[in-house]
Amino acid sequence: xxxxxxxxxxxxxxxxxxxxxxxxxxxxxxxxxxxxxxxxxxxxxxxxxxxxxxxxxxxxxxxxxxxxxxxxxxxxxxxxxxxxxxxxxxxxxxxxxxxxxxxxxxxxxxxxxxxxxxxxxxxxxxxxxxxxxxxxxxxxxxxxxxxxxxxxxxxxxxxxxxxxxxxxxxxxxxxxxxxxxxxxxxxxxxxxxxxxxxxxxxxxxxxxxxxxxxxxxxxxxxxxxxxxxxxxxxxxxxxxxxxxxxxxxxxxxxxxxxxxxxxxxxxxxxxxxxxxxxxxxxxxxxxxxxxxxxxxxxxxxxxx
Amino acid sequence: xxxxxxxxxxxxxxxxxxxxxxxxxxxxxxxxxxxxxxxxxxxxxxxxxxxxxxxxxxxxxxxxxxxxxxxxxxxxxxxxxxxxxxxxxxxxxxxxxxxxxxxxxxxxxxxxxxxxxxxxxxxxxxxxxxxxxxxxxxxxxxxxxxxxxxxxxxxxxxxxxxxxxxxxxxxxxxxxxxxxxxxxxxxxxxxxxxxxxxxxxxxxxxxxxxxxxxxxxxxxxxxxxxxxxxxxxxxxxxxxxxxxxxxxxxxxxxxxxxxxxxxxxxxxxxxxxxxxxxxxxxxxxxxxxxxxxxxxxxxxxxxx
Numbered sequence: 299x300x301x302x303x304x305x306x307x308x309x310x311x312x313x314x315x316x317x318x319x320x321x322x323x324x325x326x327x328x329x330x331x332x333x334x335x336x337x338x339x340x341x342x343x344x345x346x347x348x349x350x351x352x353x354x355x356x357x358x359x360x361x362x363x364x365x366x367x368x369x370x371x372x373x374x375x376x377x378x379x380x381x382x383x384x385x386x387x388x389x390x391x392x393x394x395x396x397x398x399x400x401x402x403x404x405x406x407x408x409x410x411x412x413x414x415x416x417x418x419x420x421x422x423x424x425x426x427x428x429x430x431x432x433x434x435x436x437x438x439x440x441x442x443x444x445x446x447x448x449x450x451x452x453x454x455x456x457x458x459x460x461x462x463x464x465x466x467x468x469x470x471x472x473x474x475x476x477x478x479x480x481x482x483x484x485x486x487x488x489x490x491x492x493x494x495x496x497x498x499x500x501x502x503x504x505x506x507x508x509x510x511x512x513x514x515x516x517x518x519x520x521x522x523x524x525x526x527x528x529x530x531x532x533x534x535x536x537x538x539x540x541x542x543x544x545x546x547x548x549x550x551x552x553x554x555x556x557x558x559x560x561x562x563x564x565x566x567x568x569x570x571x572x573x574x575x576x577x578x579x580x581x582x583x584x585x586x587x588x589x590x591x592x593x594x595x596x597x598x599x600x601x602x
Numbered sequence: 603x604x605x606x607x608x609x610x611x612x613x614x615x616x617x618x619x620x621x622x623x624x625x626x627x628x629x630x631x632x633x634x635x636x637x638x639x640x641x642x643x644x645x646x647x648x649x650x651x652x653x654x655x656x657x658x659x660x661x662x663x664x665x666x667x668x669x670x671x672x673x674x675x676x677x678x679x680x681x682x683x684x685x686x687x688x689x690x691x692x693x694x695x696x697x698x699x700x701x702x703x704x705x706x707x708x709x710x711x712x713x714x715x716x717x718x719x720x721x722x723x724x725x726x727x728x729x730x731x732x733x734x735x736x737x738x739x740x741x742x743x744x745x746x747x748x749x750x751x752x753x754x755x756x757x758x759x760x761x762x763x764x765x766x767x768x769x770x771x772x773x774x775x776x777x778x779x780x781x782x783x784x785x786x787x788x789x790x791x792x793x794x795x796x797x798x799x800x801x802x803x804x805x806x807x808x809x810x811x812x813x814x815x816x817x818x819x820x821x822x823x824x825x826x827x828x829x830x831x832x833x834x835x836x837x838x839x840x841x842x843x844x845x846x847x848x849x850x851x852x853x854x855x856x857x858x859x860x861x862x863x864x865x866x867x868x869x870x871x872x873x874x875x876x877x878x879x880x881x882x883x884x885x886x887x888x889x890x891x892x893x894x895x896x897x898x899x900x901x902x903x904x905x906x
Contacts, residue, residue: 309677309680310642310677310680310681311642311643311646311673312643312646313643313646313647316643317673335639335640335642335643335670335673336639336640336643338614338615338639339615339617339620339639339640342615342616342617343617359705359706359707360706361672361673361676361706361708362673362676364706365669365672365673365676365706366639368665368669369615369621369639369665369666369669372665372666372669373613373614373615376613376614377614390705393705394702394705394706397701397702397705398698398701398702398705401663401694401697401698401701401702402663402664402665402668402669402698403663403741404665437707
C-alpha cells in the first residue's frame with residue numbers, strides 16, 4: 299500500500315502545493331481522497347495510472363476539495379475508460395456532478411456511480427472496507443477510514459505435518475482459513491495450523507476538520523493518520539474560526555489515538571518556506587509527524 | 603500589450619501543456635480568454651496579478667475550456683476582491699456558473715457579472731472593444747476579436763507653429779482631436795496639425811474551430827491570430843471530425859487574412875516532442891507562425 303500526496307495545500311494553490319488530493323494505491327487499484335483543481339495533472343506527475351482509479355472519496359463540498367473532479371471524469375472519458383467508477387461524498391455531491399455534466403453536456407461513456415453518505419460503512423471490497431465519519435468543519439464534512447480486513451495467520455508447517463495433513467491442496471484450504479477432514483476421518487481445524495490473525499493496514503483521512511474526538515476514536519491503531527494541519531499553533535484562533543486545526547492540535551490527536559505516523563496536510567498558502575517550523579511544532583508533541591509536500595510517497599508495509 | 607499563453611494544450615493536460623487559457627495584459631488590466639483547469643495556478647506562475655483581471659471570455663462550454671473558472675472565482679474571493687468581474691460566454695454559461703455556485707455554496711463577495719452572447723459587440727472600454735463571432739466547432743463556439751480604437755495621429759509641431767497656435771494648453775486640445783479657435787478669431791482644425799490616425803492593436807482568439815471563412819473575415823489586419831492548431835496536417839480528417847484545425851489549415855487562414863503573426867495553440871496531448879514538426883508544417887505556408895508553449899510572452903508594440 300502506497301500513499302501519494304497529490305495536493306497538500308488548501309484554499310488557494312501555490313507553485314509548490316496543489317489543492318487537496320491524496321491517492322492510496324493498493325495493488326492494482328487506486329483510491330482517491332478529495333480532488334482539488336489540478337488533481338488529474340498531479341496524477342500524471344506522480345506516475346499514477348488514471349485507469350487504475352477505483353473510487354473517489356470527497357470530504358466536503360468546498361471548492362478546493364472538489365473542483366478537480368469534473369476534469370478528471372472527462373479525462374477518463376478521453377482515455378476511453380469502460381469500467382465503472384464510484385464517487386462517494388456528502389449529501390449534495392450528486393447534484394453537483396449532475397448539474398456540471400448537464401451544463402457542460404458531458405455524458406461519460408463508463409458507468410459513473412455517485413453515492414451520498416452521512417456516515418457509516420460506505421464501500422467495501424473483498425478484503426477491505428471504507429467507513430465515513432462526520433467531523434467538525436464549517437460545513438458537513440466526512441473523514442474516511444480505509445482499512446484492510448484481517449488476514450489469516452501464518453501457516454504453521456510443522457503443526458500441519460504433526461497433525462498428519464498430507465502436502466497438497468489441503469494445505470491451501472487450511473491456509474485460507476477452512477477446516478478440513480482428512481481421508482482417515484479426522485477433522486483438522488484451520489486455527490490449529492495457523493498463527494494468530496494478521497491485522498490489516500489502516501489509513502485515516504481527516505481533512506478539513508477542527509480537532510475532535512471522533513477522529514481520535516476512528517484513528518486508534520491507524521498506520522497513518524492524514525490530518526488537517528493548516529496553521530502553525532500561533533494561529534490557533536484563526537484555525538478555530540475557519541474550521542481547521544493547527545499542526546500541534548493534529549499532533550495531539552495523533553498522540554491520543556496512538557497512530558503509527560501522522561501526515562499533516564492542507565497547509566495554508568501563507569507558509570512558503572516554513573515547513574521546518576511547522577514540523578518542529580508538531581514533532582514536539584508527536585515525533586512521528588511529517589508536514590506533507592506534494593508528490594511524497596509513503597509505503598505502508600503489510601503487517602506480519 | 604502583452605499576450606501570455608497560460609495553457610496551450612487541449613482535451614487533456616500534460617506536464618508541459620495546461621488546458622486552454624490565454625491572457626492579454628494591457629496596461630493595468632488583464633483579459634482572460636478561456637479558463638481550463640489549472641488556469642489560476644498558471645496565472646501565478648506567469649507572474650500575473652489576479653487582482654488585475656478585468657474580464658473573462660469563454661469560447662464554448664467544453665470542459666477543457668471552462669472548468670478552471672470556478673476555482674479562479676473562488677480564489678479571487680479568498681484574495682478579498684472587491685471590484686466587479688465580468689464573464690462573457692455562449693448561451694448556457696450563466697446556468698453553469700449559477701449551478702456551480704449553488705451546489706458548492708459559493709457566494710462571491712464581489713460583483714460577478716455574467717453575460718451570454720450569440721455574437722456581436724459584447725464589451726467595450728474607453729479605448730478598446732471586444733466582438734464575438736460564432737465559428738465552426740462541434741458545439742456553439744465564439745471567437746473573440748479584441749481591438750483597440752484608433753488613436754489620433756502624431757502632433758505636427760511645425761504645422762501648429764506655422765498656423766500661429768501659441769504653445770500651451772491649445773496644443774493639448776488639438777492633440778486630443780479637438781478643433782480650436784485662436785484669440786484672433788481664426789479657426790484651426792485638429793486634422794490640420796495631426797498626422798494620420800494611428801491604428802489600434804488587434805488580437806483574434808479562435809479556439810476551438812475548424813478552418814472557416816468567418817475567422818478570415820475577422821482577422822484581417824490583426825497583429826496576432828491565436829488559432830486552433832490541434833493536429834499535424836497528417837490528421838486532417840481527425841481534425842475535421844473533432845471540429846479542430848491542423849496547423850497547416852490555421853496557417854492558410856493566417857495567410858488569407860494577412861495577419862502579422864500566427865500563434866498555434868490547443869495542441870493535442872499526443873504531440874510530446876514534435877513542436878518542430880508542427881512548426882515546420884505551419885511555416886511552409888505562413889512563415890510568421892509559432893507553435894505555442896505554456897508561459898510564452900508576446901509583446902505587441904503600439905502602432906506609430
